[in-house]
Ligand SMILES: *[C@@H]1O[C@H](CO)[C@@H](O)[C@H](O)[C@H]1NC(C)=O
Ligand SMILES: *[C@@H]1O[C@H](CO)[C@@H](O)[C@H](O)[C@H]1NC(C)=O
């Protein structure tokens with residue numbers, strides 16, 4: 001009898017160990033801090049709010065200021081200075097990509113026995129076949145390779161070269177002028193519906209919305225006609241509503257299929273909102289593309305049956321590189337062949353069991369950004385260079401910090417007054433915990449902290465690989481290959 005019980009217990013335990021969680025990662029594009037209901041937005045996101053309320057809201061979570069950098073950090077688990085992706089977005093005709101010596105999170109999760117799918121925007125380079133998503137750990141791909149395009153006709157122009165951009169796996173396809181958010185959501189639902197439950201599922205869904213161009217079906221925009229007077233903001237709100245509905249469809253499909261209880265579901269932005277394109281990061285300072293909080297403080301939450309402390313808020317420091325070890329470990333994968341990671345496993349912090357293992361975030365060092373002012377603080381790190389680093393509660397910015405203004409409150413149109421700094425100013429220090437709005441520069445009153453953090457930047461800088469950002473290549477022209485953007489070397 002005893003042995004029978006023991007055997008039973010053992011087989012139950014084995015089931016628990018063997019049943020790996022499904023992992024669904026939704027990445028939204030240019031989604032601002034104030035663009036989700038639970039941050040007080042005037043945009044309605046009932047599905048996202050409900051999911052976040054049932055899970056863990058990440059309220060000290062950082063991404064990179066623009067698209068390619070965040071995606072490179074998410075997929076490689078490494079800072080941009082390790083992969084040559086320090087500078088800007090990959091434009092369609094630029095022959096660069098996330099180097100293949102960095103295995104991707106999808107490579108490792110695929111190796112752990114998962115069925116892996118990428119649905120949406122790639123934006124990690126495609127000039128050679130080896131950089132396509134289907135060669136970077138994804139069994140299937142449905143989406144586009146460039147950074148943005150029309151949401152309906154899926155066309156993109158770059159330096160006078162124009163082409164279509166939509167693929168199923170590696171095959172170029174033309175879609176029926178359907179809206180991108182609808183196409184991607186439906187594809188995700190189809191994959192869930194036809195999924196063989198013997199294999200765990202990893203689905204990465206990088207929507208293009210609400211990135212510009214500001215386009216959405218009228219039925220999503222119309223409900224805001226009396227509440228949002230600004231036309232850009234109103235269209236943007238419609239794009240967000242479509243995402244909210246699409247995410248609702250995806251989670252419903254997971255529940256119908258009986259997968260939800262064994263799922264880790266993540267929602268994250270890729271960078272801050274772009275004010276001029278309808279996004280909003282109120283009450284923060286800054287915008288997409290800059291190192292003030294409005295550019296990098298992420299909206300994010302984790303939910304699904306595998307989350308333990310449901311209905312909580314995590315204020316533990318987290319960075320987008322952390323998903324790599326966190327999720328590969330949850331997939332019971334290994335890190336064999338992975339180059340040294342900058343990410344930390346955050347599962348215990350997300351679960352409220354431990355403090356975050358992270359004290360530092362290198363927000364970035366971009367040696368190609370225009371230098372500003374003259375070197376200060378007699379440091380081995382040149383403060384004219386664009387960089388930003390977080391250490392515990394402090395953040396240091398140097399060089400050209402990007403957009404500095406406060407976001408207007410979309411309900412009133414009013415914004416806090418931005419400090420009138422000299423155009424040559426190139427050092428700022430903020431205590432982000434006490435002063436998340438970055439109102440009070442402490443660099444003059446805390447020079448010791450500035451120096452310490454400049455030393456940290458100097459160390460990172462020394463270990464950087466060269467930037468991989470060559471010029472545009474006319475050979476990329478889609479006219480040379482059937483009118484599609486695609487590998488050309
Ligand atoms: C969600 O599902 C409904 C019902 O199938 C569909 O009509 C709608 O277009 C879907 N929404 C999105 C954004 O895909
Ligand atoms: C600048 O730093 C160097 C090396 O740390 C030191 O030797 C030198 O005295 C410093 N100069 C000034 C003006 O503080």
Ligand SMILES: *[C@@H]1O[C@H](CO)[C@@H](O)[C@H](O)[C@H]1NC(C)=O
Nearest residue numbers: 417418419420421422423424
């Ligand atoms: C900002 O400061 C500059 C000089 O540093 C001055 O010329 C300008 O008028 C100031 N602007 C405002 C809005 O106070």
